[in-house]
Amino acid sequence: MVQTRQQAREATPDSRPAVPSEKTTPPRQRKKSNAEILEEEDHVSFGVLDLLRIIGGVAVFTCMLSYFIMGDSYVWGQDKIFRKYWNGVKRTFTKPIYLDEATLALYNGTDLALPIYLSINRTIYDVSEGRNKYGPGGGYSFFAGRDASRAYITGDFKNDLTWDVSGIDEERVQKALGHWVNFFASHDTYTFVGYLVRDPTKAQTEAPEPEPEPEHKPDEL
């Protein structure tokens, strides 16, 4: 039965036009031929997301294989290197704090309310996790709350508890101090805090970069 415009309008309760105009009528979908469907399937696009999925999958698989074979490492025994770079990334996003020697001294483990800090090559680390070594009574408590870079090189834990490494052969400094710089920078549980400076107010407000010399780079060790 052919419906008149009037009948169509009455049968439609809302305000939409009862008889849709040509503009609003969705074009009737033409059924695709099998050849067209196959051709479309041949042209599946390969996007960035797919690439990321593959890389992610390969990475997960490799880590699992490493753990299966090595037993205790997801990165084929290269944990230290990965940790160092991971700590580097974390460090980039950590806002450093700047302490002078007097303030750093407060963090020597005697005040249980404060973390334990030590500084090496003027870079401060939180070593609270090593309280048994750096806290009062610990075998290395003399390193806490100060920068004793010189003692890390000479092993003189009485006379060389100072940051001043002048007079020591540069190669020895690089090798010995570099070893410990690397040790703290890539440690599992010790974390980067900031820098030891002469005047913390200046370091924070004026100098974007820390006042002390940059740390010894790992490749210099």
Ligand code: HEM
């Ligand atoms: C230049 C000389 C030395 C320096 C700078 C030095 C420094 C250190 C530091 C910083 C630690 C703590 C590591 C941590 O936080 O886990 C440590 C641990 C240790 N050091 Fe030395 N050390 C020196 C020489 C020696 C020597 C000659 C011995 C042996 C007679 C020794 C035996 C130990 C032991 C057994 C530990 C482990 C302590 C523990 O885990 O409780 N160190 N050393």
